[in-house]
Amino acid sequence: MEKPPIIQVKRLVKRFGLKTVLHGLDFEVQPGEFVALLGPNGAGKTTFLRILASLSRPAMGEVRIVNYRLPQQAAAVRRILGVVSHLPLLYGDLTAEENLHFYGRIYGIPRLERRVQEVLELVGLTARRRDLVRTFSRGMQQRLAIGRAVLHDPEVMLFDEPHTGLDQDACQMLDNVLREVAARGRTVVMTSHDLARAADLASRFDVLSRGRIVASAARSEMTSDQLLGFYRQALQGS
């Protein structure tokens, strides 16, 4: 029997003034899935992810994560969400350790000292734990951003173009962390422009165009080479 979806979105509409960005979007994710949300610039990927993260209010429609409704039960949703965007969400004038301590205190994480050390180890920043974040390279900041996002051990992780601005080595390292996250059974939704990377990581591809999901396919249904064709066809048909 199919499990109930962990994320369920029905007829989602989002407007900024007179401009409608999401037009009745429907979306479902099963527990443990790794969904790559693909689409051109301006398709509404970031807006959609911000609504899932409770950073933006929908104009209409229904959004449920686990069994909590947004925006009514936003605080409960935020407890089970980890969010990584192309910005690190970290304070440059605090050290790596202090940043994690700060977020850990806000989340009310027990045995915080130990937890922070484990997270720093996971993202490979133990040696730089006492350095100010503003001295970190973009890749190191992004690794620490992932550490911040997994600090409270969330069940659902949202990644908004996490590879933006990273060099090849940093991308590789980020991919390894993403695989680790997925291997440990976390549900992941990641927006990306990079089809090759999405093909490598995700278990499902959804194409978002003009505020709607226009195509969806499981990784098992196609090879990496077929993904580009699938993506182009989805955009042409939208």
Added chain:
Amino acid sequence: METQKIEKPAPMIETVLSIESPPARAGFLRALGAIIWKDLAAELRSRELLSAMLVFALLVILIFNFALELDAQTRYNVAAGVLWVTFAFAGTLGLNRSMAMEKDRGCLDGLLLAPVDRSAIYFGKMFGNLIFMLLVEVIVLPVYSLLYNVNLFQPGLIVVTLLGSMGYVAVGTLLASMAVQTRTRDILLPILLFPVMIPLFIAAVKASGGFLQGIPMDEIWPWLNLLLVYDVVFIAVAFMVFDYIVEE
């Protein structure tokens, strides 16, 4: 409605976490404390905010000192006005910088993602700004006393300074969190802030002037009451609307 049960997967890291929802008040106070600590720790490192506010405030009172060649009585008469102009302009610098720090690297989103009542974020920022404002005032007041030969160390004046500063940062923090989301945040904040602050400035200047000139308390009380009511009303308004201001 049936409760959906989703098995939580094995922990990402070896430590088994048991992050249960803490009592709402405990979570609120913890977040409040963490935000104040973070603001102070970051400022201790960078010293950007305090140094900018302080240098600006000292320059303003120095310029007024040279611009207005005043006799002893007039000095007492204008002291309150000069002081509050100084606090208002220096405070705007601090408020802008304090919220800009949250906007850099998307930190405001990081705070908004926390599973706490968002008013804790507002109050955390507000108390952080109040501490910076009071630190600047603690340095500016003695310097002003020396430059203008005016005794500012009167309990009544200190109460007015506290009440005025509280109202100023209450409104300023709210409007700064609105302005920071626009491209023109540096110029937008004073344009939004100063008209709303007019009742507070009038009350603060009148009450401060009253204490400096030795006016009877009967005449000062209405201004003190106005300050108090202003603080209570705007803190309550900010508590209610902050969530809507910061969310898209």
